[in-house]
Amino acid sequence: MITFTELSALAVAVCLIVTILKYRAPGMTLNRMPLLVWEKLVLSFMVIFAMPAVMLVSTMLLMDRTANTHFFNPAEGGDVLLYQHLFWFFGHPDVYIIFLPGAAIISTLVATFSRRHIFGYPGIVVATIATGFLGFGVWVHHMFATGIPQLSESFFTAATLMIVIPTAYQFFCWIATLWNGKPQLRLPMLWVGGFFFVFMIGGLSGLMLASVPVDLQVHDTFFVVAHFHYVLIGGAMFPMFAGIYYWFPKVVGRMAHEALAKVHFWLFFIGFNLTFFTMHFLGLRGMPRRIYTYLPEMHWTGLNQIATAGAGFMTLGILVFLINLFWSIKRGTIAGPNPWGAGSLEWSVPSPPPPYNFVHIPTVDGREAIWDAPPNPVFVSGIRDEVREVLLTNSLDAEPEAKEEQPAPSVWPFLTAVVVSAVLIGSIFTLKAVSYGALPIAFSIIAWIWPKEHEVEERREHEKWRAA
Amino acid sequence: MERTTDIPVLDVSGLPTVVFREPNPIFWGNLLYMLIEGAMFAMIFASYFYLRTRSTEWPPGLAPPYLWYGVANTILFLTSVVPARSIQLRARAGDLAGSLTGLIGLAAFGLICLVIRGFEFKGLNCRWDANAYGSMVWALLVLHTGHLLTEWIETLVMVAFASSRKMEGKRFPDFDVNSDYWYFVVGWAVIMNIVLYGTTRLL
Numbered sequence: 001m002i003t004f005t006e007l008s009a010l011a012v013a014v015c016l017i018v019t020i021l022k023y024r025a026p027g028m029t030l031n032r033m034p035l036l037v038w039e040k041l042v043l044s045f046m047v048i049f050a051m052p053a054v055m056l057v058s059t060m061l062l063m064d065r066t067a068n069t070h071f072f073n074p075a076e077g078g079d080v081l082l083y084q085h086l087f088w089f090f091g092h093p094d095v096y097i098i099f100l101p102g103a104a105i106i107s108t109l110v111a112t113f114s115r116r117h118i119f120g121y122p123g124i125v126v127a128t129i130a131t132g133f134l135g136f137g138v139w140v141h142h143m144f145a146t147g148i149p150q151l152s153e154s155f156f157t158a159a160t161l162m163i164v165i166p167t168a169y170q171f172f173c174w175i176a177t178l179w180n181g182k183p184q185l186r187l188p189m190l191w192v193g194g195f196f197f198v199f200m201i202g203g204l205s206g207l208m209l210a211s212v213p214v215d216l217q218v219h220d221t222f223f224v225v226a227h228f229h230y231v232l233i234g235g236a237m238f239p240m241f242a243g244i245y246y247w248f249p250k251v252v253g254r255m256a257h258e259a260l261a262k263v264h265f266w267l268f269f270i271g272f273n274l275t276f277f278t279m280h281f282l283g284l285r286g287m288p289r290r291i292y293t294y295l296p297e298m299h300w301t302g303l304n305q306i307a308t309a310g311a312g313f314m315t316l317g318i319l320v321f322l323i324n325l326f327w328s329i330k331r332g333t334i335a336g337p338n339p340w341g342a343g344s345l346e347w348s349v350p351s352p353p354p355p356y357n358f359v360h361i362p363t364v365d366g367r368e369a370i371w372d373a374p375p376n377p378v379f380v381s382g383i384r385d386e387v388r389e390v391l392l393t394n395s396l397d398a399e400p401e402a403k404e405e406q407p408a409p410s411v412w413p414f415l416t417a418v419v420v421s422a423v424l425i426g427s428i429f430t431l432k433a434v435s436y437g438a439l440p441i442a443f444s445i446i447a448w449i450w451p452k453e454h455e456v457e458e459r460r461e462h463e464k465w466r467a468a
Numbered sequence: 469m470e471r472t473t474d475i476p477v478l479d480v481s482g483l484p485t486v487v488f489r490e491p492n493p494i495f496w497g498n499l500l501y502m503l504i505e506g507a508m509f510a511m512i513f514a515s516y517f518y519l520r521t522r523s524t525e526w527p528p529g530l531a532p533p534y535l536w537y538g539v540a541n542t543i544l545f546l547t548s549v550v551p552a553r554s555i556q557l558r559a560r561a562g563d564l565a566g567s568l569t570g571l572i573g574l575a576a577f578g579l580i581c582l583v584i585r586g587f588e589f590k591g592l593n594c595r596w597d598a599n600a601y602g603s604m605v606w607a608l609l610v611l612h613t614g615h616l617l618t619e620w621i622e623t624l625v626m627v628a629f630a631s632s633r634k635m636e637g638k639r640f641p642d643f644d645v646n647s648d649y650w651y652f653v654v655g656w657a658v659i660m661n662i663v664l665y666g667t668t669r670l671l
Contacts (some may be wrong), residue, residue: 011505014497014500014501017488017496017500018493018496018497018500021496022491022493022496023493026478035510048500048504048507049503049507051504052504052505052507052508052511052513052552053507054509055508056508056512056515060515062606063603063607065595067597068596068597068598069597069600069602069603069606069607070597070598070599070600070602070603071515071603071607072517073600076598076599076600077522077528077599077600077601078519078522078599078600078603079518079519079600082515082518082519086519088516096543102588106651118639124585126669130483218572268604284520308656349469359654363478368658376475376476377475377476378475378477378478379475379476379477379478380477380478381477381478381479381480381481382479382480382481383476383484384479391480391483392487392491392492392493393479395490395496399482400478401483401487401491402483402485402491402492403480403483403484404485404493405485412499426604430586439658442621446625449625450634451634451636453626453633454633456633456634456635458638459485459636459637459638460636460637462485463485463486463636463637463638464483464484465480465484465486465562465637466487466488466491467486468488
């Protein structure tokens with residue numbers, strides 16, 4: 001199953017990178033690309049380098065179970081730590097794969113609601129790329145308690161502390177943008193504020209855990225549980241809710257209900273802190289992870305009851321959120337194309353966007369395409385509209401370079417997905433699924449790329465080779 | 469059809485539809501899949517050397533793989549670069565007959581490499597369930613054979629395109645990119661054989 005999901009993630013990463021590099025609107029040079037897209041690009045590269053490790057390790061584990069191999073069997077020269085190394089070589093970069101989209105949403109929202117371009121754009125891009133690199137050099141900090149050499153411990157402590165630098169840099173840029181702008185405390189900004197508070201606490205307990213002596217002391221306790229919930233819920237879920245409220249009007253054409261949304265925020269924010277802040281103390285008092293009960297004389301009961309109450313608050317918050325979504329889809333006030341006065345291109349089309357997105361492909365003159373557009377903007381013409389023709393631009397400067405006709409709808413991608421799913425689910429139980437399944441997979445992929453004759457003839461008519 | 473409009477436009481109607489290398493998304497997609505597979509190979513080699521450090525003897529209690537099948541296949545792989553390169557040059561010139569000849573040649577090389585690969589499995593001198601070493605060398609060889617096999621099938625599909633009525637201009641960049649992937653398979657074959665036949669004797 002892991003192999004299955006990673007395979008999908010890898011395919012998506014390839015699609016995203018190629019789309020970002022080759023299909024940008026003319027004028028959207030790399031230097032003008034929205035930060036959201038930059039961070040998608042970096043995280044897709046992280047997926048490409050991190051996911052193969054977990055695909056490999058899950059396949060090796062599968063082989064140990066079904067084919068009598070001995071990769072992780074110490075009795076036959078295998079090694080269990082090899083599993084941990086390969087798993088965390090994926091697992092830690094994955095934390096940043098989860099966090100980067102969150103950071104990207106924050107960058108987007110902070111700029112929109114400060115009514116100014118983001119402060120330190122090149123620096124944020126560099127910080128993102130630096131996070132991408134450093135994220136691969138810290139995996140052993142999950143293994144401090146496995147008896148690895150002290151030199152490795154020192155190295156990975158230093159690397160772990162270093163990754164704070166690019167993250168803190170982004171924080172300072174957001175603060176500077178707010179400081180120098182005209183901040184509007186619209187609905188999504190509540191979640192941005194929540195993110196600042198929660199993620200900061202998670203980052204600070206991360207600094208504590210990067211130190212080997214502290215880590216050994218609280219290893220496998222609720223302190224660690226508290227830490228990673230502050231980082232991941234703070235770094236991914238708070239920005240995700242911010243993003244949902246921000247793009248909700250774009251997706252459905254109506255605004256979310258403001259009062260209900262505020263109730264959702266406060267219930268969730270208070271509940272989250274009740275649940276997870278108490279866990280820091282539980283961890284320091286020695287409560288281990290992954291237990292379902294404990295003796296009353298451990299004196300963990302009161303704090304655990306507070307944590308449980310907090311979980312109740314969060315559940316209520318999510319209920320309010322769902323009610324709000326269903327209510328607002330039908331009854332929310334009509335949003336119009338750009339309710340927040342934002343600067344990126346998706347706000348220049350109607351809400352919800354038509355299936356073809358843009359009537360004419362726009363050109364881009366600045367980092368915030370709408371804010372920076374000249375009074376009489378240039379549009380692209382000369383794309384054939386009787387077929388699915390798209391414009392290809394070059395990867396650095398987004399200058400028009402070629403045109404490409406994309407295939408018409410076909411059932412084969414779906415059938416390929418069905419066959420691949422069946423084979424990978426079958427592989428959990430028997431390896432024969434892979435050997436028998438390879439043939440239908442190959443067949444469906446070839447059928448997918450095999451074109452129809454009239455389409456080929458039509459393309460040959462319009463074919464144009466690049467002049468040498 | 470001429471359009472009368474007073475909005476300034478960027479006219480792209482004259483842009484080409486058949487482009488090679490950087491302008492073509494297929495080139496990038498192929499490159500990224502090579503990165504993914506390259507990361508996979510790097511990980512499996514790292515695991516191989518990691519397990520090596522856990523054992524005093526290498527191969528532990530077994531004979532090293534039989535050398536000469538590996539040497540033969542390495543030489544064959546290196547020679548196959550010639551038809552692969554010729555496909556690229558012919559395809560970029562739009563020469564269908566030349567591309568087809570190269571593709572058939574490459575498919576033939578692929579078939580012979582696959583047959584010798586079968587002997588390489590036999591020459592490993594161990595089963596995958598013998599011990600961790602056995603599992604590892606089998607994993608290396610199976611991973612690479614998977615790539616060889618898919619690349620061979622892809623080449624056959626390219627042959628089918630080149631000799632069918634569905635041939636069109638945009639297939640030439642596909643031929644070009646198919647050779648890139650072949651180089652990738654050759655590169656890892658060479659590295660793998662150095663590891664498989666060299667480190668089992670020298671380390």
